[in-house]
Amino acid sequence: MDKRLYSIDETLKGVRIDKALSTLNEEWSRTQVQQWIKDDHVLVNGLAIKTNYKSIPGDTIEVTIPELEELDAVAEEMDLDIYYEDADVLVVNKPSGMVVHPAPGHISGTLVNGLMAHCKDLSGINGVMRPGIVHRIDKDTSGLLMVAKNDMAHEKLVQQLVDKTVTRKYQAIVHGVIPHDFGTIDAPIGRDKKDRQSMTVTDSNSKSAVTHFRVIERFNAFTLVECQLETGRTHQIRVHMKYIGFPLAGDPKYGPKKTLKLDGQALHAGLLGFIHPRTNEYIEFEAPIPEEFEQLIEQLRRSKD
Secondary structure, eight states: OEEEEEEOOGGGTTOBHHHHHHHHOTTSOHHHHHHHHHTTOEEETTEEOOTTOBOOTTOEEEEEEOOOOOOSSOOOOOOOEEEEEOSSEEEEEEOTTOOSSOBTTBOSSSHHHHHHHHOSOOOOTTOTTSTTBSSOOOTTOEEEEEEESSHHHHHHHHHHHHTTOOEEEEEEEEESOOOSSEEEEEOOEEEETTEEEEEEEOSSSEEOOEEEEEEEEEOSSEEEEEEEESSOOTTHHHHHHHHTTOOBTTOTTTSOSSOOSOSSOOEEEEEEEEEOTTTOOEEEEEOOOOHHHHHHHHHHHHHHO
């Protein structure tokens, strides 16, 4: 194990220990340092501390850098649909049916496997099974994802998600004909106590969740909508649309059994915009609806005539 020693001077007086360390060593991200602190890899004057510890001049900090864990997943050559790439960020259009990152029992064929073959470097902040992954979309949801190629980019992109400055717009087909043209769903989402694999609108152990939507087109018994995320909770659009009585077509978890013939929910992450972590310029990308999704819309239009 690699051990490093640092001393706190007056310039870092009162600064949180994670920020102080990332200042003393610019190669370390605060998120990375916070994890080391939680794992007791950081000692101040020989004692373990918490991430909110405020530095005192004269403190001696010992950092034990853990050895990198071997990644169980392997690089796999894939024909990835890359929309943008530079030294810091990559934007990829994920097809429906592809899992974003490996998990126990499912360590191949994921987006991460493909990214590992495509990129030499990816951010390590989210751990060895999720290199570069800043946010995710469900397996059966298609669309755009931003990927961090280094820890600096990762931290800044995550902060934008926290600050709600990332633009994320989805197209979805829902059951029912929504009567109003616009709406906002502000309802907290948490784990469903009756089914731990599902999320639900609940007041217990929930987090705030806000989804804005607008109607794009109405059909006989379905509606094409655009949903814009203000927050990014697990299954947020799927849970929120079910909550207001218009569940997604094809959704095996939250939708009705009698639905359109689809392999999963009719949901596409079509627009993604964010501030570039290095240039500080806003960049935006748009991916068209997949062919299967477009064919479904045409089918609904014909049935309407």
